[in-house]
Amino acid sequence: MSERLSVGDTAPDFALQDADGNEVALKSLRGKNVIVYFYPAAMTPGCTKQACDFRDSLDSLQAAGYAVLGISPDKPEKLAKFRDRDGVTFPLLSDPGKDVLTAYGAFGEKTMYGKKVTGVIRSTFVVDPDGKVAVAQYNVKATGHVAKLRRDLGL
Template structure:
């Protein structure tokens, strides 16, 4: 289990491969605002709802200067399938060894169906142009998450 990050902290840098197997580094997004979200597993009901919610709101998020990146432990082939199945229009990143999950505090104990288990904590980070975390949101809900995030960012329609 890893420590949670807070607003004001520097976002841990990383390089992961995307759904196409290409390397993507967080530092490549300096000068841009990034919404970095961690989810348990591609092509599962809750994760698909959340991904499609980001997909459906991407144009307005982009218009406000945000780039969306999703991170899971899935391999690139599964991420490719998720992008194709759900017609996703943003980048998904593969973190199979949980290095980035650990750095962001998104791996730990959670309650699932009344039992305590260890796994991915559905979480979202808003990172500013200088690489500083503006929002660190842990244990978010898959459904309605983007609307809540838009409201926190002052983007509510």
């Protein structure tokens, strides 16, 4: 079970492949606010809803100075299909080894349909321009989460 991050912690750095196999590193976004969200699996109903909510809010998030990165254990090829099928316009990153998921406390024991299982914990973080965690939300809902995050950020 990985440790959960708290506001004020240094956000773990990472460099992961996007849907096209290009490397995206968190440190390359220093100086910006970055929303990093972790989701269990591309092309599933909840994850599609969440990605489309971020997609539909992207212009206003970017106008407010936020970049968005979605991370799952899916391989880049599946992420490319997901992106193309649903018109996702922000980077989807592949973490098949679950190293970044674990570093953020977004992989571990959770309850699903009343049973304890080990898997991806749907989580969202805001990393501030200095690389510190400004928001850490675990066990978020796929539906309505982006609207709640926008309210939390005063957007």
